[in-house]
Amino acid sequence: MVPEDIKQILENVKNGTSTVEKAFSQLHDLPFEDVGFAKIDHHRQLRTGYPEVVYCPGKTIDQIVRIIEVIQKKGNNILATRASNEIYSCVSEKFSTAVYHEAARTIVIKQKELPSPETYICIVTAGTADIPVAEEACVTAEIFGNRVERVYDVGIAGIHRLFHHLDIIGNAKVIVAVAGMEGALPGVLGGLVDKPIIAVPTSIGYGANFHGLSSLLTMLNTCASGVSVVNIDNGFGAGYLASMINRI
DSSP states (O other): OOOHHHHHHHHHHHTTSSOHHHHHHHHHHSSOEEOSSOEEOTTHHHHHSSOOOEEOTTSOHHHHHHHHHHHHTTTOOEEEESOOHHHHHHHHHHOTTOEEETTTTEEEEOOSOOOOOSSEEEEEESSGGGHHHHHHHHHHHHHTTOEEEEEOSOOGGGTHHHHTTHHHHHTSSEEEEEEOTTOOHHHHHHTTOSSOEEEEEOSOSSGGGGGGHHHHHHHHTOSSSSEEEOOTTOHHHHHHHHHHHHTO
């Protein structure tokens, strides 16, 4: 099967709206584009259905801006994760449509609308302190064209709060459960609903939480079925996986 991007490039040559030279240039950069310090994977959208995402830590601001500039030319929506206000300030100077989600620490540049499934993703947190990780999952899922319902601060310390929202949680196609401390929320949900649950341990908690290790181990050892686990504080990974499940 010929990917749609390639079909369009060839069709443009056929109908005279593009030249052979321009088409060659476009096809040359399609697998990846080497900018010296990074090789931008333009082919990822064709292989996986989602474009490359920019992970900001470890990169200079100039590198981040350059990577976004190269991806932006392909017309895809852009997501940059773990971005600071300083990074956003520099990005927004060059890209006026950039939006900063402060809680999620993400930068979004929306260039096209994606078809949204009729089903939705529900993202649930145990506590208010877990919201930044949950919001990273929300923004990730939303930029990939999903409807997201948020249910926050319904952890087991006051479990009656969770029962009050079981309808909206149970009717989702997939659930992302975000929790720190002992990380019990995903296991509780696993015994209450018949939907796949993506558990996200967070680094929220006191000393014996070991920066999220205790909640990670609780989630990995849950006796509830249907629960999978991503890495500590990995809201992006959870949102990405939830999007894939929601589109099945």
